[in-house]
Amino acid sequence: MPNTSRTLNVQQFIDEQRFTPYQWCILICCFLLVAIDVYDAVAVGFVVPVLAQAWNVSKAEFGLVMSAAVFGLAIGALIAGPLFDRISPKTVIVCSMFTFGLCSIGTMTADSLTSLGIWRLLTGIGLGAALPGAATLMFEYAPARMNALLVNAIGCGALVGATACGLISAALVPAYGWESVFIIGGVFPIVLGVVMLFATPQPLRFMVLRSWPSDRIAAVLRRIAPGKSFDDTRFVLSEEPQAQQQTGVSVVLSKRFRSGTLMLWTAYFCAATVYYLMLGWLPTLIQGTGATLQQATLATTLLAAGGIIGTFGLGWLMGRFDRDLVIAAAFALGGLGIWIAGHQAGNLALLAACIFIAGIGISGAIGSMAFLAAAFYPTSGRSTGISWMQGIGRFGGIVGPIAGATMLKENFSFSTVFTIMMCVVLAAAAALLMKRAAASRASASVSAVQSESA
Incomplete structure (x- = not known):
């Protein structure tokens, strides 16, 4: 281990910096993640009238399908909790996006209420696992003076996603069928997942807590403060040691x-x-x-x-x-x-x-x-x-x-x-x-x- 000449509190460092383009990139990615998450969550509701007619079933029978999606959201969130710490938040986010993207595309193959319910359950698990990580990522890269506003701002992506789903459904379903809604709901999260894989970092405090190599932490901080040097620096948290055990x-x-x-x-x-x-x-x-x-x-x-x-x-x-x-x-x-x-x-x-x-x-x-x-x-x-x-x-x-x-x-x-x-x-x-x-x-x-x- 190299000798270090100084200690840097990463939380204090973020608080002292201006909000940079790199942090804007994190904000936009998290906002889009929430938007597409909600888009996929509400998508089935916009195609129920078409499917009810095509499959010759009543609209009321789709209640269990919608409940399956909500149940999947709950299960996904509960499963993701331990995975965030066992693997890493960013890895769980990206894998979850790939999962619900592929399951959304798989929904196109549904030909009955049962198969539709299974696909929506699996999609919901991916959706529920991805969303909590976005809040963590934004919280850890937002200065304390504006972290509440920024974490809440990404939550507004929910309304954008729901509104977009309604507009896209109205425009595409009559011309291209109900499957078109799920093509977009599947392709977009996969593309965004690839972008986030290369464009966004792991949560900063998570890296410090897990004693990640200093050069990897320094590489992230240089994108926030390009003019600063982090050579021979040991990165720490301000939280008490008991909270880190x-x-x-x-x-x-x-x-x-x-x-x-x-x-x-x-x-x-x-x-x-x-x-x-x-x-x-x-x-x-x-x-x-x-x-x-x-x-x-x-x-x-x-x-x-x-x-x-x-x-x-x-x-x-x-x-x-x-x-x-x-x-x-x-x-x-x-x-x-x-x-x-x-x-x-x-x-x-x-x-x-x-x-x-x-x-x-x-x-x-x-x-x-x-x-x-x-x-x-x-x-x-x-x-x-x-x-x-x-x-x-x-x-x-x-x-x-x-x-x-x-x-x-x-x-x-x-x-x-x-x-x-x-x-x-x-x-x-x-x-x-x-x-x-x-x-x-x-x-x-x-x-x-x-x-x-x-």
Whole structure:
């Protein structure tokens, strides 16, 4: 081992630099990854009318196919967590992109509900494994002054992907058939995976934590600061040594982080339950108040439109105020919007405005949860923490539509459905307040132990 003459804290170094073209490249790649991830996740929904007619089955029978995709997303995220630490985050991201790209192309061969469901399950596993790594990569290359905003910014790729899927489906399906949607959904991630393989680095703190060769770390830092020399430099992290001794699941479920982990899972699960319930059943609920299908659909789109404003706004606020309080307040705002909306059955304009407010709070908060997890866990558990939170939370995406169908079957009133959703969203807010309290106690305990050893 060569002698080193100086030590460089990589986190502090990134914080002190301007945001360079190389970091812009990472941002764009992560944004596109999220966009194509969501494109593939929602693609089957845009071809259901065509397939139902071609296969002579009812649209309702595609419910299990869509559930299989969501289940795959959850399983993929849970599997990816340990793999991020056993292999490396970038390797998992690229392999996952190749996987869901090939499975998307394979979807073109489906000729029944069963085969379609299997292909969507496999595609979902790849999708769920790729997404958490994007948040980790962006978090570790973003200066602290703007990391919340940038991590949230890549999350907005979700809306771009969903919108692009709708526009592409409308343009290509009538002329080239339903398979054309999955050709694009398969080729694009494979191409982007190749680009990311050569154009993006491994997460910086991951390389330092795993004691990668100094010249490989220096090569990445030179792309951020070309004029600086890193000869004879030893790269370190500012995290305490205890946080670097464990990795992956052992960190996420360790005594110090266990309570916060459970609260993150609870918050994401509750939020996903309400969000997917609203996506699936809001048009039907609004139509039940006397609105037309077009009016109900337009009102529902405000849920996502509010999410854009919420995601960027919360990213800015988390950089300036306590992030747990910011997201808890966002969930509370979303819950208030939902509750008021439930009492506007005869006023479509006010109902739409309340849905927009709910979108700012709920959609924006969900889009901010990846940063919340990234900032909560140390480097050794960051990727696993994000992926497991999303994996557990996505089961809410399965529960939500089922709960909505049950309430409609039991003839719950319009206001009652919205009141129940409000309570679930407020449970997400309460979970984050409990996470904040648990984190404060854990930090105080660590400080006390350090003081005693000193």
